[in-house]
Amino acid sequence: MEIKHNSSLKPYNTFGIEVSAKHFVEIHSVAELQELQLSDYFKLPKLILGGGSNILFTKDFDGLAIKLSIKGIEKLQENNDHVMVKVGAGENWHQFVLTSIENKWAGIENMSLIPGTVGAAPMQNIGAYGVEIKEVFVELEAFNIQSGETKVFNKEACEFGYRWSVFKGELKDQYIITSVTFQLAKQPTFKTEYGDIKNTLEEMNVTELSIKAISDAVVKIRQSKLPDPKQLGNAGSFFKNPEIPKNQFEKLKEKFPAVPGYPVSGDLVKVPAGWLIDQAGWKGRTIGAVGVHKNQALVLVNYGKGTGEQIYSLAMDIKRAVKNIYDVDINPEVNIY
Numbered sequence: 001m002e003i004k005h006n007s008s009l010k011p012y013n014t015f016g017i018e019v020s021a022k023h024f025v026e027i028h029s030v031a032e033l034q035e036l037q038l039s040d041y042f043k044l045p046k047l048i049l050g051g052g053s054n055i056l057f058t059k060d061f062d063g064l065a066i067k068l069s070i071k072g073i074e075k076l077q078e079n080n081d082h083v084m085v086k087v088g089a090g091e092n093w094h095q096f097v098l099t100s101i102e103n104k105w106a107g108i109e110n111m112s113l114i115p116g117t118v119g120a121a122p123m124q125n126i127g128a129y130g131v132e133i134k135e136v137f138v139e140l141e142a143f144n145i146q147s148g149e150t151k152v153f154n155k156e157a158c159e160f161g162y163r164w165s166v167f168k169g170e171l172k173d174q175y176i177i178t179s180v181t182f183q184l185a186k187q188p189t190f191k192t193e194y195g196d197i198k199n200t201l202e203e204m205n206v207t208e209l210s211i212k213a214i215s216d217a218v219v220k221i222r223q224s225k226l227p228d229p230k231q232l233g234n235a236g237s238f239f240k241n242p243e244i245p246k247n248q249f250e251k252l253k254e255k256f257p258a259v260p261g262y263p264v265s266g267d268l269v270k271v272p273a274g275w276l277i278d279q280a281g282w283k284g285r286t287i288g289a290v291g292v293h294k295n296q297a298l299v300l301v302n303y304g305k306g307t308g309e310q311i312y313s314l315a316m317d318i319k320r321a322v323k324n325i326y327d328v329d330i331n332p333e334v335n336i337y
């Protein structure tokens with residue numbers, strides 16, 4: 001375990017923001033984490049890092065950045081219907097999806113090509129194309145930053161919501177997730193209703209549906225719509241889709257008849273923030289070295305030399321514009337430091 005000093009975080013955030021951490025360490029096992037806990041560095045403020053694909057740095061970090069690189073995919077149990085797999089927090093999410101597909105384990109194929117690590121996936125209950133990880137989640141193991149004890153959180157304890165978990169709320173910055181256990185299905189239930197999946201499968205001339213075909217279709221759609229962070233700095237959707245009361249949605253629809261809305265739990269309607277931002281005229285706009293992506297209004301981009309403050313300031317301008325036009329609050333999904 002090597003502690004580096006005044007270390008650039010640019011390689012560790014997909015926005016490609018140039019900031020530094022006073023101290024930086026990469027952790028490969030729970031034992032290393034326990035060892036780190038005994039050092040004086042652990043008394044400093046801590047920043048936990050996975051793949052840095054849901055983070056915006058607005059300043060240097062005056063503490064210890066801990067990059068989670070705990071690996072391993074272990075099959076715990078298997079029967080005719082299911083397999084239970086425990087995965088190290090530092091495994092790459094998409095690689096885990098590909099491993100599952102190779103093994104014919106179903107349930108996460110719709111979440112192909114989401115960047116980042118397995119350990120960060122429960123943080124915001126990642127989701128795409130109608131599937132969220134809570135649907136395949138069994139439990140996770142997490143290291144209590146204060147006590148150094150390991151705690152197991154089952155699904156209920158994680159309090160999963162829409163792009164939400166207890167680790168973004170009440171337990172923020174209190175635990176380091178070290179592994180996640182999933183239950184995947186041997187008999188797939190295909191989910192193709194969402195977005196362009198069906199059309200894309202047709203375009204690809206898929207005659208026999210499979211989890212591999214769905215994954216390939218999702219990858220194809222995402223590559224056509226979303227900027228690759230290796231080429232253009234971004235952190236995916238910057239804002240969460242707002243969920244507003246039904247009566248507020250009806251009033252909004254009177255003024256803006258084309259506004260899409262998807263009923264969610266209770267009396268709430270989810271409104272695509274991308275639509276609101278696009279219609280407000282922000283899609284494709286460039287402000288200095290940062291901007292709003294030309295194909296996807298929810299994605300803010302760094303053209304190379306942008307700073308976190310510039311991206312944050314753009315995000316706040318967009319938030320204000322959306323509030324003024326539609327009287328709807330949109331809030332960042334990205335974690336801002």
Ligand code: FAD
Nearest residue numbers: 048050051052053054116117119120126127128177235236
């Ligand atoms: P990081 O950005 O490193 O961290 C995110 C937060 O979790 C931070 O607060 C960090 O401190 C904390 N954290 C990270 N690891 C741990 C850990 N082991 N223990 C405790 N805390 C931890 N998200 C979706 O939900 N659906 C999508 O379809 C999607 N598409 C995307 C597309 C693109 C092009 C990009 C760039 C991002 C996309 N995202 C999407 C957002 C992002 O990929 C996910 O949120 C992902 O889970 C973040 O993983 P990460 O390892 O990069 O987390």
Ligand code: NAP
Nearest residue numbers: 127128129130194195196225226235236237241262272274
């Ligand atoms: P899209 O298909 O253009 O749809 C726009 C929005 O409408 C999505 O955000 C989605 O909400 C919602 N939506 C569409 N069809 C829906 C349905 N049948 N039922 C309920 N909600 C529906 O979206 P996109 O931007 O191309 O993204 C496709 C998927 O990838 C989405 O699930 C999106 O969340 C995910 N994605 C996430 C990120 C991220 O960083 N979080 C980045 C890129 C893509 P939901 O977002 O709730 O699904």
